[in-house]
Amino acid sequence: MMTIAIWIENTPFFAYIRGSGYEFPTLLALHLVGLAFFGGMILLTDLRLLGWGLRGSTIAGIVNTLRWPKRIGFLWVGTCGFILAMSKAEGYFLNTFFQLKVTLLFLVFVHAMIFRPLVYNHPEELDKAPEIPGRAKLAGALSLFLWLSILTMGRSIGYMSSPGGLHYTELLKTILKFGRG
Amino acid sequence: MLVSNPINSFELVFPIMEVFHIAGFAVAIGVTAAVDFRILGIVPLQQTPSQLAKSTQFWMLGGLLVAIFSGMELYTSDPDMYYTNWSFLIKMACMVIAIVLNYTIHRKVAQADDTSGGAKAVAWISLVLWASVIFGGIFIAFIRGGL
Numbered sequence: 218m219m220t221i222a223i224w225i226e227n228t229p230f231f232a233y234i235r236g237s238g239y240e241f242p243t244l245l246a247l248h249l250v251g252l253a254f255f256g257g258m259i260l261l262t263d264l265r266l267l268g269w270g271l272r273g274s275t276i277a278g279i280v281n282t283l284r285w286p287k288r289i290g291f292l293w294v295g296t297c298g299f300i301l302a303m304s305k306a307e308g309y310f311l312n313t314f315f316q317l318k319v320t321l322l323f324l325v326f327v328h329a330m331i332f333r334p335l336v337y338n339h340p341e342e343l344d345k346a347p348e349i350p351g352r353a354k355l356a357g358a359l360s361l362f363l364w365l366s367i368l369t370m371g372r373s374i375g376y377m378s379s380p381g382g383l384h385y386t387e388l389l390k391t392i393l394k395f396g397r398g
Numbered sequence: 399m400l401v402s403n404p405i406n407s408f409e410l411v412f413p414i415m416e417v418f419h420i421a422g423f424a425v426a427i428g429v430t431a432a433v434d435f436r437i438l439g440i441v442p443l444q445q446t447p448s449q450l451a452k453s454t455q456f457w458m459l460g461g462l463l464v465a466i467f468s469g470m471e472l473y474t475s476d477p478d479m480y481y482t483n484w485s486f487l488i489k490m491a492c493m494v495i496a497i498v499l500n501y502t503i504h505r506k507v508a509q510a511d512d513t514s515g516g517a518k519a520v521a522w523i524s525l526v527l528w529a530s531v532i533f534g535g536i537f538i539a540f541i542r543g544g545l
Contacts, residue, residue, distance in 0.1 A: 239540065246536040250529045257428020260457070271445065271453045278444035286441050368424065369417045376413045
């Protein structure tokens with residue numbers, strides 16, 4: 218696995234991105250700009266599903282209108298994130314927070330597979346109900362939790378020395394030490 | 399009596415504050431961008447720009463306050479470095495202009511449901527300014543030279 222990671226990060230393109238110029242921070246900033254713009258759309262969808270905002274609009278209106286912009290945003294953020302990760306593949310692969318971030322992204326995929334047939338593919342049915350159904354609220358709450366966790370893990374990647382990184386146990390020790398003051 | 403700054407005394411405080419800082423900015427910029435996209439017609443939501451701005455103003459202000467207060471905490475960790483960093487100064491300038499724009503011209507445009515060429519220009523300026531705030535924030539760690 219590490220041999221592949223080292224090979225990937227040393228291909229001319231990813232080595233260029235990792236270089237001493239401003240390519241890496243520019244991509245990182247574009248990653249975060251996309252996250253803010255795209256995250257706003259996720260937030261609007263989740264708030265509407267939870268009934269915490271945009272009540273003047275139907276659930277179907279929000280879900281259907283934001284579907285494609287969110288997909289484009291995901292592509293934008295994902296492409297930048299992929300290039301960033303591959304340019305420092307060895308360090309990222311060994312980084313616990315990166316591993317957690319990828320796990321959470323997989324859970325986003327699982328979330329989509331579960332709630333697409335139940336919520337997102339038939340939002341008109343949710344509008345017909347007298348109250349927002351529990352499954353829609355659950356989908357919104359889980360989505361918010363997952364994306365906020367991804368943001369937290371993403372930011373935390375930079376605080377872990379790599380390669381080698383900080384193992385789970387080391388992280389736990391640090392948290393316990395902090396808790397004891 | 400000298401009191402050490404907790405942000406420098408405990409290694410987890412800075413990253414936790416930074417997570418709040420980024421989450422706050424993501425929420426504030428995200429909902430503002432949604433209003434801008436609505437004015438630009440990129441995201442044709444049912445709600446008019448004024449309705450959208452009204453229903454997201456709580457999240458905009460909440461996100462902004464979280465970002466500003468956590469940002470002030472982060473600043474205290476190394477004021478000399480931040481104060482003399484060009485990227486930080488550009489970020490601050492763009493943020494002040496973006497906030498002033500948001501609560502003046504941008505608000506008027508949204509409240510009037512204006513989607514004319516002028517309104518679209520305001521929406522673009524708003525998007526560019528908020529994107530510049532993010533770029534400024536990221537480049538603080540990569541710019542070594544300063545004032």
